[in-house]
């Protein structure tokens with residue numbers, strides 16, 4: 001199954017290049033946000049996820065063509 | 078001076094009315110108690126400005142201060158503080174800048190400069206080791222910051238470090254800033270207008286010394302090596318090197334906290350177009366750094382063909398600038414944002430205040446076009462960058478609506494009337510930076526109670542500590558892990574102002590203030606990036622100075638500093654009624670993932686009261702006698 005993902009904030013180390021905004025990946029059907037995070041070695045407690053523009057819980061089950069955004073927030077700027 | 082290292086024990090006092098320049102011993106007791114940075118600045122403010130004054134009068138003074146670790150060679154400490162009475166708020170302000178100038182000042186043999194009086198002609202101050210001179214600045218007056226930097230570097234050498242205000246400071250625009258090396262800014266509070274009023278265009282520092290005597294040279298060397306190693310591969314600092322603060326725009330948008338259309342909405346449809354990633358891809362030209370810093374997070378931009386101002390000499394926009402001159406104004410064009418940043422920097426205007434003032438204007442003209450102040454004024458709407466350029470010119474020339482905006486957003490809203498004050502995004506006259514308190518409520522509390530007004534660097538944001546401290550090596554993000562040492566163990570929800578949240582804020586405000594006392598870059602430290610720990614902060618102060626200290630002692634100094642800002646503001650006539658937020662913060666966000674979210678007004682008001690109690694202040698927001706004595710401030714407060 002194909003979905004799109006974006007990493008923001010401190011998570012940009014999981015991009016393939018610094019300016020990458022979005023990439024498509026293949027995942028097994030029925031995978032949860034939590035499962036995807038595990039595959040990247042990211043602690044689910046520290047990350048926020050938005051799926052198709054809405055904040056979702058890590059138990060959310062991913063569907064074909066979903067667009068998933070992972071972000072962390074800092075307080076500088 | 079006894080055995081204190083890490084200091085020169087020297088203040089340079091410059092009286093511009095009499096052209097008298099002399100050095101003074103600061104004194105061991107003063108340095109031990111106030112340490113440096115913001116604290117040392119407020120020490121002199123309280124001692125020397127004893128009654129309410131007009132910020133743009135002969136009576137105002139401006140202090141440039143450093144700390145015992147400034148100029149010691151390790152990451153994050155080339156910084157300095159500028160403390161004065163703000164032309165924007167009428168109260169105290171202390172603004173910190175990174176770069177190179179602070180370290181150069183320290184290495185030239187001076188810890189601080191106090192400037193008083195007003196010159197009868199434009200001048201600049203030149204400092205080189207034991208040489209202190211006032212030079213004529215007639216040929217600099219009216220020129221862009223880029224031109225002035227060029228002229229002064231040609232005259233005094235490439236390694237002369239130039240701090241200056243710009244044409245905006247000369248023209249007394251209330252949000253004129255101070256820049257050093259064209260890329261680093263004491264941005265907030267209108268400190269540049271104070272320099273301009275004094276006719277002091279620049280302070281040039283040239284140092285021939287390479288190192289400052291410290292108590293434990295080997296220890297400092299080991300620490301610097303540790304930092305360099307750790308920062309090179311640190312998982313939170315690698316992204317910071319790649320994109321700097323520009324990387325914050327997209328996550329802030331995804332979280333629904335990207336101020337958009339003058340803080341009406343929390344997300345921007347064109348966020349990707351104006352993101353750091355896109356700006357970097359189109360115009361990025363690598364990064365540069367501050368004094369001795371291994372992180373190198375500052376953005377460089379290429380020259381943009383046809384741009385009015387050369388975008389390559391002023392550094393790239395930081396997150397704050399991108400958001401305030403982008404989504405806050407509805408601007409979807411990344412090129413316009415990069416150019417607007419360069420124009421503001423060439424004039425020496427605070428980009429945050431420019432964005433806030435014009436954002437307010439757009440909304441006011443949309444909602445209340447019939448107000449008398451808008452009669453005959455050409456309408457400006459969202460996403461009209463050409464008109465934004467034109468309004469900046471009007472501000473610089475006090476032309477029409479520009480004359481109104483040049484006084485700052487609060488003053489403009491007072492004059493405009495109607496309901497415009499409800500969406501004038503400011504506290505105490507200082508404009509909101511690009512952070513949305515409705516998604517992180519103690520940021521709102523911090524903006525409300527901060528002496529200088531709205532500021533995002535008062536304490537760690539709620540979203541950094543609303544999750545447990547087990548980020549793991551692949552995340553490397555900000556969390557509770559390294560602030561356990563000050564007793565903060567429990568993650569608390571971002572959208573609440575419970576008693577526990579207020580307590581968290583009290584502690585974190587002190588920790589954040591400690592960075593400003595030490596003039597140490599917050600990006601390099603806990604809990605933002607965890608490249609060093611709280612224990613390291615204590616150790617480095619001990620290694621620099623030879624003192625015996627502790628996190629308790631250092632945080633007491635920070636608490637003392639917060640109280641000094643408060644005492645100073647009380648002296649300038651501020652009361653608890655100034656500790657508030659714009660009405661918009663209690664109304665729901667209109668769009669984005671946090672649509673409908675607002676700060677609960679009752680909780681907010683209770684939180685302010687509780688904060689006063691925790692701080693030992695009375696209901697008028699004044700430190701009580703017991704607190705003054707506990708902090709050793711009873712004499713300065715008198």
Ligand code: SF4
Pocket residue numbers: 152153154155175176365366367370371372373374375598599600601
């Ligand atoms: S982290 Fe960035 S802003 Fe801070 S000192 Fe280093 S280069 Fe300067």
